[in-house]
Amino acid sequence: MKLSAHQLQQFEDEGYLFFPDCFSEEEIALMRTEGQRILELDRQEVWREKSGAPRTAFAAHTFNDVFRILAHHPRLVEPLQQIFKEQVYVHQFKLNAKAAFEGDVWQWHQDYGTWARDDGMPEPRAMNIAVFLDEVFPFNGALMLIPKSHKHGTLQAGHDRATTSYPLWTLDQDTVTRLCREAEEPGRPGIVAPTGKPGSVLMFHGNLVHASAPNITPYPRKIAYLTLCAVSNHITKFTRPEWIAHRDFTPIVPVDDNALAEHARTHRTAAE
Ligand code: SIN
Ligand code: MN
Numbered sequence: 001m002k003l004s005a006h007q008l009q010q011f012e013d014e015g016y017l018f019f020p021d022c023f024s025e026e027e028i029a030l031m032r033t034e035g036q037r038i039l040e041l042d043r044q045e046v047w048r049e050k051s052g053a054p055r056t057a058f059a060a061h062t063f064n065d066v067f068r069i070l071a072h073h074p075r076l077v078e079p080l081q082q083i084f085k086e087q088v089y090v091h092q093f094k095l096n097a098k099a100a101f102e103g104d105v106w107q108w109h110q111d112y113g114t115w116a117r118d119d120g121m122p123e124p125r126a127m128n129i130a131v132f133l134d135e136v137f138p139f140n141g142a143l144m145l146i147p148k149s150h151k152h153g154t155l156q157a158g159h160d161r162a163t164t165s166y167p168l169w170t171l172d173q174d175t176v177t178r179l180c181r182e183a184e185e186p187g188r189p190g191i192v193a194p195t196g197k198p199g200s201v202l203m204f205h206g207n208l209v210h211a212s213a214p215n216i217t218p219y220p221r222k223i224a225y226l227t228l229c230a231v232s233n234h235i236t237k238f239t240r241p242e243w244i245a246h247r248d249f250t251p252i253v254p255v256d257d258n259a260l261a262e263h264a265r266t267h268r269t270a271a272e
Contacts, residue, residue, distance in 0.1 A: 001075045003082055011083065015150035015208040018194045022075055022201035023131065027260040030267075032133045032198065034066045035095050035222050045243050050165055053102035057095040059243040060224075067093065067224070069263060074254040076129045076226055079203065084125050084230040087251035091115070091126050091235065092227040092244065095133075098141040103215035105163065107170040110149075111227070112206035113157050114169050119245045120237030124154070124206035126229035132200045133222040141215035142193040143202065143223070149179045150205035171209060179209055228252070 003017070011017050023031075039046060039054035046057045061071035070076070071090050080088050097103060111128055115121040136142050157169035180190030194202050204210065215221055229235075234249040256262070 001078050003079050008083070011203070011205070014147045016145055016147070016194075016202060016204040017079075018196075019201040019203075020196045021199055023199035024261065025199065026264050028133060028198040030066055030260060030264045031070065031131070031224065032222065034064060035060075035133050035224065038064060038067075038095060039097050039222075044241075047165055049099070049102055049104045051102045051104075053099040054097045055099075055104065055165060056097070059093055059246075060095055061090065061093045061226075062243070066260070066263060067095075069255055069259045070131065070224060071226055072252055072255045073259070074257050076131070076201070077228065077252050077254045080127065080129070080228045083127075084233075087231045088228040089231050089234065089249045089251055090226065090246055091119075091121075091229040092225070092246065094225045096223050096225060098212065098215045098221035098223070100218045100220045101216060103141050103221065104165075105214050106210075106212045107160060107163060107168055108176045108209055108211040109157065109168050109170050110155060110207050110209055113154055115206065115229075115235070115245075116154055117157075117169055118237070118239055119235040121229065121233060121235045123233050124150075125233040126227060127206045128204060129226045129228065130202040130204075131224040131226070132196060132198050132202075133224055134220050135197055136195045136200070136221055136223070137217075137219060138193060138195055140217045140219040140221040141212045142195050142221070143210055143212050144191050144193045145204060146176070146179045146190060146209040147183045147192055149183065149209040150207040152179070152207070154207060155209070176209065
């Protein structure tokens, strides 16, 4: 997948790009089933909310064939090779459950804030790509973004280890308020929350400020996040486990565009 000049400009101006319908229902059905199964596993990579509900499963691309394909998918990898003008590697891979009734908050933060402070990543030349596995509604914990906030560099943050089960470098209320005021435009508040069908994809700059509210609805909001980093910008500090911040900086060689559909068909045939 190649980004147009207009999309590249939009990314530079707003800090994110949204692609509804990037993956087909067949491709997503496969990932949704596998994702749910992985979130129920009892392994160190699966983190739970304080309530015990699954929150995040890390590194599924290292032990699951379907997510290995996703982490090498040209629809995700090629746009980032284009933006960073070089090869990329997988810095992190996670499945975020935002479980029905129990999915907890993700406080306001910048991803690069954590990658810089915890992992010694030199520059914000890495970013998250969110693949919606369930439908994201305005009410089931949609990701909220502050447009243009990526232009402020790495903002001062405090290390929150108490609010949720996952430690995060979070921004204070005054900073979030100031950034929202700056992002306001006639007819648009300073926050956007892209919603859409399973298969939609959201790419956002490592310094774009974002958060999500708890899910108090019966509708789960599973999202797979692939974090790709420019190879020359690999991390230099190994403070977090390998399965949270990877140390294999091998450039990704993308698979064929139809690899997920092919996998679904082969496995369907094998099961028949
Ligand atoms: C994140 O910011 O890393 C995750 C947020 C979410 O899944 O809601
Ligand atoms: Mn984040």
